[in-house]
Amino acid sequence: MSGVNEDYNAISSVYSQISKLPLMVLERQLVAHALSSCKGQTILDLGGGNGIHARKALELGASSVDVVDISSGMLKDGKTITAASGVNPAMIRWFEGDISSTLAHLPLHKSYDVILVGWTFDHAETEDQLLGMWRNVTTYAATGAKLINTRLAYIPKAEETDGIEKYGFLYPDYKEIPGGISYTYEAFTDPPLRCPATSLTNTLDFDESKSIARQHGFRDYQVVDSEQMDVVKEDPAFWRRFVDQP
Numbered sequence: 001m002s003g004v005n006e007d008y009n010a011i012s013s014v015y016s017q018i019s020k021l022p023l024m025v026l027e028r029q030l031v032a033h034a035l036s037s038c039k040g041q042t043i044l045d046l047g048g049g050n051g052i053h054a055r056k057a058l059e060l061g062a063s064s065v066d067v068v069d070i071s072s073g074m075l076k077d078g079k080t081i082t083a084a085s086g087v088n089p090a091m092i093r094w095f096e097g098d099i100s101s102t103l104a105h106l107p108l109h110k111s112y113d114v115i116l117v118g119w120t121f122d123h124a125e126t127e128d129q130l131l132g133m134w135r136n137v138t139t140y141a142a143t144g145a146k147l148i149n150t151r152l153a154y155i156p157k158a159e160e161t162d163g164i165e166k167y168g169f170l171y172p173d174y175k176e177i178p179g180g181i182s183y184t185y186e187a188f189t190d191p192p193l194r195c196p197a198t199s200l201t202n203t204l205d206f207d208e209s210k211s212i213a214r215q216h217g218f219r220d221y222q223v224v225d226s227e228q229m230d231v232v233k234e235d236p237a238f239w240r241r242f243v244d245q246p
C-alpha cells in the first residue's frame with residue numbers, strides 16, 4: 001500500500017473529529033444497527049482505525065474486539081480514546097498490520113463471529129490488494145459469521161458536488177484509474193482533514209460488490225436502510241440527496 005500508513009499517521013490526531021460530521025453520525029447508526037445482535041460475539045475490525053466501532057460493539061455486549069490497522073498513529077489514538085471512554089480497555093486488542101497481506105504473524109484468534117471492514121476497501125489500490133483484504137475476511141470468519149462493511153458507493157465528480165458538502169465531506173482530485181477511481185476525501189474538521197483514497201469498481205458498484213461478497217461465501221447480502229435510522233427520520237429533507245444517491 002503506497003503510503004497509506006503515513007497518510008493516516010499524519011491525520012490521526014484530527015481524525016476523531018469526523019465522528020461529529022453528519023455522514024459519520026448516520027454511518028455510526030448504520031453500523032450499530034448491523035452490530036445489534038453481537039452480544040457475546042467476537043469481533044475482528046480490519047482497518048479499525050481509532051476503534052470507534054470496536055467500542056460500540058463492546059457497549060452492545062460483544063465479548064472482545066481485535067482491531068488491526070496499518071497506521072500506528074490511528075492505533076495510538078484509539079488506545080487513548082478507549083482509556084478515557086469507560087469501555088474496559090482489556091476487551092480490545094490493537095494490532096499493527098496490512099490487511100491486504102497475510103496476518104498470520106499476528107496472534108489473532110482462529111476465527112471471529114463478526115468481521116468489520118469500515119471503509120478499508122476504499123484504500124485498496126489494485127485488484128490484488130482488494131483480494132488480499134477479502135482473503136483475510138474469509139480466513140478469519142467463523143462458519144456463519146457476519147461481515148459488516150461500510151464503503152463509498154458514489155464519488156461525485158467536481159462538477160457534481162454541489163449540495164453534498166452539508167454531509168461534511170467533499171471528494172476532490174477525482175481521477176479515473178484502471179479498475180476504479182482515485183480521489184481525496186476532505187472532511188470539514190478543524191483543521192480540514194485530507195486523505196487520498198481509491199475505490200475500485202468491485203467495491204463501488206452494488207452488483208459487483210454483492211457478487212464479490214457471494215464469491216467469498218457471504219450469500220445473505222443486506223443493505224441497511226438509511227431511511228430507518230433515527231438521524232434520517234428526524235430530518236428527511238436534509239438526507240434526501242443521500243437517500244437518493246447513497
Ligand SMILES: C[S@@+](CC[C@H](N)C(=O)[O-])C[C@H]1O[C@@H](n2cnc3c(N)ncnc32)[C@H](O)[C@@H]1O
Nearest residue numbers: 008047048049069070071098099100118119123
Ligand atoms: C477511513 S479510515 C476508517 C477507520 C475505521 N474503520 C472507522 O470506520 O472509523 C480507514 C482506515 O483503514 C486503515 N487502512 C487502510 N488500508 C489498510 C490496510 N491495507 N491494512 C490495514 N489498515 C488499513 C487506515 O489506516 C485507516 O485507519
